[in-house]
Amino acid sequence: MDVKLSEIITVTSLVKKYDNKFLALNGLNLNINQGEIIALLGPNGAGKTTLISTICGLTSITSGKIEVNGFDVIKDYRKTREIIGLVPQELALEPFEKVINSVRFSRRLFGKKDDNKYLDQLLIKLQLFDKKDNIIKSLSGGMKRRVMIAKALSHNPSILFLDEPTVGVDRENVKNFYKTVNELNKEGITIILITHNLSEATGEFTHILSIHNGEAVVKVIDQEDED
Numbered sequence: 548m549d550v551k552l553s554e555i556i557t558v559t560s561l562v563k564k565y566d567n568k569f570l571a572l573n574g575l576n577l578n579i580n581q582g583e584i585i586a587l588l589g590p591n592g593a594g595k596t597t598l599i600s601t602i603c604g605l606t607s608i609t610s611g612k613i614e615v616n617g618f619d620v621i622k623d624y625r626k627t628r629e630i631i632g633l634v635p636q637e638l639a640l641e642p643f644e645k646v647i648n649s650v651r652f653s654r655r656l657f658g659k660k661d662d663n664k665y666l667d668q669l670l671i672k673l674q675l676f677d678k679k680d681n682i683i684k685s686l687s688g689g690m691k692r693r694v695m696i697a698k699a700l701s702h703n704p705s706i707l708f709l710d711e712p713t714v715g716v717d718r719e720n721v722k723n724f725y726k727t728v729n730e731l732n733k734e735g736i737t738i739i740l741i742t743h744n745l746s747e748a749t750g751e752f753t754h755i756l757s758i759h760n761g762e763a764v765v766k767v768i769d770q771e772d773e774d
């Protein structure tokens with residue numbers, strides 16, 4: 548029997564024209580189900596960052612509709628932002644802050660009450676618990692990436708966007724990074740990962756989505772074919 552998965556992101560006829568009249572997204576349609584782990588591919592300038600910025604409510608849309616968990620990203624932006632965690636491309640961390648304070652601060656930005664138990668569990672999951680009281684400046688590059696994830700998950704969202712998270716990360720750390728991302732997915736977090744380097748992550752995704760000419764093309768990976 549087919550089990551109908553619940554749709555967590557629905558993008559309908561999305562058009563994004565920048566102020567300089569550049570058409571970045573041209574009537575894009577996309578459905579993402581809860582629990583999926585998706586790679587978003589496409590050459591530089593394809594519109595990947597524009598797409599996730601509109602879903603996250605960081606960039607306005609020209610026309611079309613985006614719903615996250617049934618809520619409109621414009622009308623119900625508080626609700627949709629609560630469901631989403633975003634790890635941006637650039638490392639944006641406070642070098643002299645302790646790991647735990649940085650993560651706690653991110654949670655407070657969402658107006659959420661402190662929850663030391665949840666944050667401790669999150670740091671354990673991301674192998675950062677023993678670094679909790681260390682300042683960020685003292686961490687390795689791979690650990691700093693994981694702090695970015697901890698900050699993005701600090702308010703307990705159900706969707707995680709990762710924008711080119713492995714740029715400049717060495718091979719061993721890339722492997723560990725994907726292992727962590729997969730574990731988060733197995734716990735039920737829907738993952739959408741922008742990458743230009745699919746080869747480093749083949750086999751990890753349920754779907755590959757590629758953007759051409761501002762329109763999305765979905766290629767489904769049959770996991771059994773991967774073995």
Ligand code: ADP
Nearest residue numbers: 565567569571590591592593594595596597598
């Ligand atoms: P990708 O993430 O796939 O590299 P982007 O979404 O960053 O692509 O960009 C898509 C296109 O939109 C590019 O041609 C880029 O130059 C253009 N673009 C992005 N941001 C702006 C902006 N603020 N104003 C004008 N054009 C933009």
